[in-house]
Amino acid sequence: MDELAKMPGIGPKTAQRLAFYILKIPAQEALSLAAAIQDVKEKVRYCSTCFNLTEEDPCAICRDATRDSATICVVEEANDLLALEKTNEYRGLYHVLGGALSPLDGIGPDDLHIDELLDRLPQGIEEVILATNPNVEGEATALYLRKLLKPFEISVTRVARGLPVGGDLEYADQATLTRALEDRVAL
């Protein structure tokens, strides 16, 4: 129970419920849970190219020859990459920074995989899409990267910020509405 309660979102009561569940299930099922936990720590590591989580290095995306190797989409974390992959829209490569610039939390450029991104640029990269989060840290990181990438002859783009699709103008917050007006696109 003490071990389970260390996990995020699991308080003492849930830990107790989980512990009793583990006691109740057949030994084999409990052991396969233990094995999965061992496995993930042994096998899953970071891709040495894009810093995505992977069992094999380089990761499946970096290895995939059918993907557009001239485009890199820069994201903060591996789960952002997963969210983008689920859209089935993007066919280029990724680069996971491992976070965003946040001086208050003591996270500076050296704590992110920025040098590794710059090292990848000479490999025929034509476009870098900055897909850091649309919040303060993400925007600051995007601006910092734009400045760094300026000397290179590549197109640097930022994912669109605006009204979420399927929503209602009336319920959008003011910052989003302001951005949607500023970034309006010609039809």
Next chain:
Amino acid sequence: MDELAKMPGIGPKTAQRLAFYILKIPAQEALSLAAAIQDVKEKVRYCSTCFNLTEEDPCAICRDATRDSATICVVEEANDLLALEKTNEYRGLYHVLGGALSPLDGIGPDDLHIDELLDRLPQGIEEVILATNPNVEGEATALYLRKLLKPFEISVTRVARGLPVGGDLEYADQATLTRALEDRVAL
């Protein structure tokens, strides 16, 4: 209570609570509520230019000489106009369509104030911003208007659709992520 219960979002229990509240307050307060209801029905009407709700025709926005009279922002309803006004970003004029195209609900172009919009264009309009809702009906209406506006020599723009400001990439829905990637902007 029967009259109160006719209002949206007010069920029989709330109607009862409101009725007892009205019985309890001083006569003057109750009468001023009644007067306000009478007033709004007598005084508030549609602006004959932009179809915003107003007490005076033309409305305060259409009358305001300090606003940019070369830009019209097209919205579905008057509450969308209010949302945009709250951002304090937009200084042009508006045009309220009175809804969006919706064949299933029997709402066609003739049910919206589209002819009146076209009539306003010769008055030195340089840009029409289509700010209909980012949902199916709103997008269809924007596409229809773009087609109608093409013969005129004016710039037609659409409010940006993309990631809401302050949010997290991971929590964006797939349609919004797809749009954010497609509409990425050069930095």
